[in-house]
Amino acid sequence: MDSSWKLTEAQLREWLNGLLESNKMIAPVEEDGVLLFRPIASEDQAVIKPSGKTRWSPKEFLFPRSEALYRYAFKGSTVLIEDPSTPEKPQILFGVRSCDASGIVRLDEIFLSGIRDRLYGARRENTTVVSTACAAADPECFCTAVGYSPVGEEGSDVQLVPLGEDWMVRALTDKGKDLVGDTSDGWSKATAKDGKRIPELEKEVAGQIERSPVNREWSKVLEEGFEHGAWDRLAQHCLGCSVCAYVCPSCSCFDMNHEGNAWCGEQCRSWDACTFPLFTHHASGHNPRETKQERYRQRVLHKFAFKEEDDEPFRCVGCGRCVALCPAGLDIVNTVSAAVEAIQEEGADAAR
Amino acid sequence: MTEGNVSVAQNESGTVPDGWQPHIVALVCNWCSYAGADMAGTTRLEYPANVRMVRFPCTGRMSPLMILRAFEQGADGVLVSGCHPGDCHYVQGNLVARRRFTIFRSLMDFIGIDLKRLHFAWVSAAEGHKWAKVVSEVTAAVQEAGPLPGFEYPDGWGGIDLPEMAGSGPQELDQGELDAIRTNLRKAASEVLTTGRAGVVIGYGAGSLPDQTIPVLITETADCETLEWGRGCCNNLSTYIGLALEKHERVAVVAKTCDLGAISGLIREGQLRREQLLVIGVQCPGVHDGSELAAKCRACSGDPHPICDFVVTVDSVHESCQDPLDAALDTPNARDEQIAHLETLPHGERWKYWQRQFSRCLRCYACRAVCPMCYCSSCISEKHRPQWVSTAIDNPGNSTWNIIRAVHLAGRCSGCDECARVCPADIRLDLINRKLALEIEKQYGKVGLDPEEKSALVDFRMEDSEEFIL
Amino acid sequence: MPLAEAAPNPYQPSLVRIHDFSDETADVRTLRLRFVDDNEAGEFAGWEPGQFGQFTVFGAGESVFALANAPWRPNGDQASTPTIECTFRRVGKVTSALRAMSKGQVIGFRGPYGNHFPVDAWKGKDLVFIGGGIGMAALRSAMLDVINRKEEYGEVVILNGARSVADMVYTDEMPRWREVDGVQVVCTVDPGGETDDWKGEVGLLPNVFEGLGLDPDGRIVIACGPPIMLHYLFLSLGKVGYSPDQVVTTLENKMKCGIGHCGRCYVGPFSVCRDGPVVTWAELNELPKDY
DSSP states (O other), rough: OTEEEEEHHHHHHHHHHEEEEEEEEEEEEEEEEEEEEOOSSSSGGGOOSOOOOOOGGGGTTSSSSSEEEEEEETTEEEEEEEOOOOOOOOOOEEEHHHHHHHHHHHHHHHSSSSSHHHHHHHHHHTTTEEEOOOOOOOOOOOOGTTTTTTTTTTOSSSEEEEEETEEEEEEOHHHHHHHHHGGGGSEEOOOHHHHHHHHHHHHHHHHHHOOOOOOOHHHHHHHTTTOHHHHHHHHOOOOOOOOOHHHSSSOOOOOEEEEEEEEEEEEEEEEOOOSSSSOOTTTSOOOOSSSSSHHHHHHHHHHSSSSSSTTTTSSSOOOHHHHHTTTTOOOHHHHHHHHHHHHHHOOTTOOO | SSSSSSSSOOTTTSSOOTTOOEEEEEEEEEEIIIIIHHHHHHTOOOSOEEEEEEEEGGGGGGGHHHHHHHHTTTTTTEEEEOOTTTTTTTTHHHHHHHHHHHHHHHHHHHTOGGGGEEEEEOOOOOOOOHHHHHHHHHEEEEHHHSSOOSSSOOOOOOOOOOOOOOOOOSSSOOOHHHHHHHHHHHHHHHHHHTTTSSEEEEEEOOOTTTEEEEEEEEEEEEEGGGOSSSTTTTGGGGHHHHHHHTTTTTTEEOOOGGGHHHHHHHTTTSSOGGGGEEEEEEEOOOOOOOOEEEEEGGGGOOOOOTTSSEEEEEOEEEEEEEOGGGGOOOOTTTTTTHHHHHHSSSSHHHHHHHHHHHOOOOOOOHHHOOOOOOOOOSSSGGTTTOOOSOOSSSSHHHHHHHHHHHHHHHHHTOOOHHHHOOOOOOHHHHHHHHHHHHHHHHOOOOOOOOOSSSSGGGOOOOTTOOTOOO | OOGGGGOTTTOOOEEEEEEEEESSSEEEEEEEEEEEEHHHHHHHHHHHTTTTTEEEEEEEEEEEEEEOOOOOOOOOOTTTTOOOEEEOOOOOOOHHHHHHHOTEEEEEEEEEEEEOOOTTTTTTSOEEEETTTTTHHHHHHHHHHHHHGGGOOOEEEEEEEEESSGGGSSTTTTTHHHHHEEEEEEEOOOOTTOOOOOEESSSHHHHHHHHOOOOOOOEEEESSSSSHHHHHHHHHHHHHHHHHGGGEEOOOOSSSSSSSOTTTTTTEEHHHHHOSSEEHHHHHHSSSOOO
16 A cells, blocks of 8 residues: 555654654653653653543644743833744654544644734644554543544544554655655555554444434534523533633634733733633623633534534544543533533523 | 743753852832831941842732742742731731741742742841841852752653552442442432422532543432432532522532531631531542542541531431531541652752643643632632733743642642642642641641631731741 | 745734824723834735724733724825824723823734725715714724715714713714714713713613614614613614614624634634624624624
């Protein structure tokens, strides 16, 4: 098969090691009991497994938790503005699960559309994504229920497919082919039989996911039932933190604040979330989303409805982290089904 | 935070460059120490010029947040100075501050800040000479300590192993026994609702993942059948009492013994009245944090506390109401060994440990959201005039946030560990809170479940210890 | 794909100097701003009425204000310097800091952003501008654009409503508007907001508007004000026979990036900064009540 090879674990590690020489490598590492993406200095730090997600998505390597959009300094009667330097060293996100790779594409749709975000764009161009297809689902996973796949190729330049003890490496884009480069000369080609493993894996993992699929028609139902009383009780126990938004691969909302002192400072962009009370709070005191139920409704509808084009995928990629990590045990898919059921049974306008 | 105006004091090999001078910030009270410093000036006393003063009305106004901000902004050392106890211009500001500084200092030590960097003094308006002497001593001490280690991820650091926590937790309860407790719990809840003793029962319902539960607010008797009980009953339901009181005059809440401290705290601080509550205490098998028994459970018997209104066990549900004067809560803490271990390590190692922890902080504020005692309608982190806690989600801002939250909870935190459980980054917030609780116990004694007792940091005694104060 | 490094940083503001200002009320001020850099002034492409800018008070942050003066359109006239006006109320951190600034001081500007009022499509029609309080600022650019070439438009009625006489904005300018042939200016204050020598109307905007008895046929209503005022005004408009397509408004929502990325200003799928802020009542009816 073209651009597909079969590697042993040792060969994978060797490749990883080689890549470290001229690339910034970011891979899952185990730190104080948490699996998360960090820059690595040696290949043995990287945890590359057939299944298992990191605690949160690798989006922070394209969309940092905070960064300077520009710097300023007061000088006499004027202000000097400095553009932050754009990253130079290419980076490789290695070991990204399929859901997280899809999440990256959802972020691209925000930051690279319309007026292009220069900092994100530069980082994105300098990034190669090596994803790992999944051989098993975590208890909270539900990618197949929302139109995504454990073997999805979206967002990946190279895809690693687990084949028992070995790996299949597939270069999916030109960037991917460049990354593989001459190293593949020493690798054996993958066979058609190896390739068949991909749909098999998809079926196996889908079978582990016990959620019923979220119907695409439900987007309209949710929108029509915007004022329905169900929203009040479904999010009653939400605590108003932002764990869900911050661990999510596709959440991208941010805040901008001047952080500085009497001499200089920066326009600091930092992660923000629609679940916080102050997110939509006007200085006048007016808040379109006064209650946390209204804020939670916004989150659900942003992920499962409010599409700009009908054929868009759900913004939720089904990684399930929000379900596993919510301090109050809120389950976004259950919320969607419960809301749809209530709206369909009682009518869109049923009072609270 | 811009690097522009903060001098980067260490050269590449990590040694202190020649001629390095420490930046020291002094927080001084207007009436005594500022005047004392002024006197030092008018009497032409010579002393090092490394100190920048910030003038406050009183030491009582000085939040540890301001000390943290000074370090965050690049100060190598901080000096806090005010009136002598008994001489405070506002009568007792410095007496309240003294307790605050005592515990904050011990926390900074724990986090890895060499105490050569943090000093407290009483300098009166007449003590110009003392001011000069204090500043000289402080400057020398900070010079010795060297430049403040960076608030940054410790690249290449191998980490430390904390000792395993001892204790096997409450006695084993098999599924049959858990089911029996659950039946009794549902009975108690039904009775409460049917007899109208409360309008709502806050309990645990089934979650969507295995063993997971979610907080539920039950108003219909029939729904009591959905109440669950087991190792997944983690949430401290007292967080929801305020919400329930918005719609109901009396609220019943299912409580594990570890949840009770928060209930007492809320009553103590006037957030609710005892008469508004019906506490249903339940025999607990110990809850899980992930797949393991939670640290807080290891030394606990799991028995429901007699201070509850209802006590639910395997065998029965009966009413109880112990006199709150007997409301002792004597649970040894499995974390103390880990804290002791950290305290054997040099400051540099401690600093790296905590900086690595804080590097993972996302500022999701789940810790705050889940904490029953974090009920402020507007949190210090949300204040923006001025912006006290940096919005930048980086090590300096994260360090300040986590430390100041712990300080705001000092003396009030009930040790329910919910903050540590919900932190998506597994930051050991429980160690920070427990360290403060230990220091408070050591200095000012223990506060039990009696809401009439004052919590340590809103109280003071003339004879409170101050050996560290210059 | 073009090299991202070559692209401009959309968040970097241009420097503008406070050339002049006038105080409309105790807490509302109109600033007149000029570019600090002559090249930027020369390259400025102007704006269309209804668009907004992000104004930066360095050290305090950014705030969104409507571009309030008649739209500056580059006309190749080298002597003409672009001036940007914005009217703002002191209400929070940034606006308080801005209010404390003086002539000659420098702030930042980025924009114009958003869509604009279809002033060309309005040619030949009768127009009513209804502004509640500082809502007038969002309408002023369109109003002045129309008044400046009044002969291209039909009847123009301007209804300026405020809580009280002291809160009325653009008091000094209104006589000039009245001077233009075919322009009628009606001022109203809320009941209780009048002074002894008040010569204008007293009443809530929707009631005063109904009292004008204007024929809805072919007329366009352009309204801006607090959500509650718009709510009652729209009910009123519907009652007297305006169809939702005849009514245009401009939405206000908390904004940060201004370019459709930060997620803050969304009303359903509609990003106020990117897809708005100008929107018809008909379009608003398609959106969830989330503003």
